[in-house]
Amino acid sequence: MARQELARFLRDRRTALRPEALGLPASGPRRTPGLRREEVAGLAHMSVDYYVRLEQARGPRPSHTILDALAGALRLTSAERRHLFRLAGTSAPPPATGAVRHVRPHVARMLQRLPETGAIVTDASYGVIAWNPLAQALLGGGLGHGTTNLARRRFLGEGRMYESSSTEEFGHIVVARLRRAADRYPHDPQLAALLTELHAGSEEFRLLWETRPVHAPGHRAKTVEHPTAGSLRLNCDVLLVPEDDQEVVMITADPGTPSARTLRTLATRV
Structure with a gap:
């Protein structure tokens, strides 16, 4: 797992997103452009602490579920999604073709x-x-x-x-x-x-x-x-x-x- 490269990739994609394009309020001072860390964590349905650790290259290897959630939150393209999985040291499964309509x-x-x-x-x-x-x-x-x-x-x-x-x-x-x-x-x-x-x-x-x-x-x-x-x-x-x-x-x-x-x-x- 390339922790430093993964952290840099997440930061770059986060700062490249416009809050208003995702329906988030753009008002208020922002120290850096793009989304806040807590906004990405909320979009990906994960704890802010976990996401911060990933951006600081301190986190454990994320699961496929976490990586897919991050890909969705950061609006990654198919190529970027595959790159995200490679940086995490795993191969990307194909995206689901449809919603799962049965219950476990x-x-x-x-x-x-x-x-x-x-x-x-x-x-x-x-x-x-x-x-x-x-x-x-x-x-x-x-x-x-x-x-x-x-x-x-x-x-x-x-x-x-x-x-x-x-x-x-x-x-x-x-x-x-x-x-x-x-x-x-x-x-x-x-x-x-x-x-x-x-x-x-x-x-x-x-x-x-x-x-x-x-x-x-x-x-x-x-x-x-x-x-x-x-x-x-x-x-x-x-x-x-x-x-x-x-x-x-x-x-x-x-x-x-x-x-x-x-x-x-x-x-x-x-």
């Missing part, structure tokens, strides 16, 4: 061990590919058909979309993730068809797409108006399945609150 058995089993937590797994194009009973009670019976796509729900009104305090923010989250997916899987026909459908059917989606939003998974709190359970104050936490480019969304309520009691009641009915 251990992830599916984890969902079933969370009786008072709603949990779903989404693929890179926001298709819901796994869920547990409480999630179905919270998000609507359409999940049971296995064809739910949260991007279609949000922008095209397909299926049940409850009123939520985070509806506007979720639109930005959806577009940011779909843009990442389009960069990673340019030859995925299902993703291409989805993007064509969203562009044709939603002016809001078209306008957001042009802003190139960037959003990192994490914790979100929101209020959801459920048609039978009423107003629920919920926490949404996202766990990554990086090897498959999937996200596990965990839906909970603060202990001891009316929303927690309502979730417990919903869980006994499913």
Whole structure:
């Protein structure tokens, strides 16, 4: 592994990127041109400390998953991606041709061990590919058909979309993730068809797409108006399945609150 050369390559590519081109705020003083280290780390879904160590030639050999995440965050071309892997002392696997649309058995089993937590797994194009009973009670019976796509729900009104305090923010989250997916899987026909459908059917989606939003998974709190359970104050936490480019969304309520009691009641009915 060529640590010094890898560090220099990462610094060069980071400083060559324009924040506004990635949907990041360009305001405020910047000591150097390009992106900040914490911005690259956020785009690559890794800790800032880990990325800093790579740029300082102090880090361990990064895994294929980390290298692919860095290639996406730094918007590397195919040739640059191969060079990045060579500097890390490994050969670059071919880029994935399409989003992984099946869930690993251990992830599916984890969902079933969370009786008072709603949990779903989404693929890179926001298709819901796994869920547990409480999630179905919270998000609507359409999940049971296995064809739910949260991007279609949000922008095209397909299926049940409850009123939520985070509806506007979720639109930005959806577009940011779909843009990442389009960069990673340019030859995925299902993703291409989805993007064509969203562009044709939603002016809001078209306008957001042009802003190139960037959003990192994490914790979100929101209020959801459920048609039978009423107003629920919920926490949404996202766990990554990086090897498959999937996200596990965990839906909970603060202990001891009316929303927690309502979730417990919903869980006994499913």
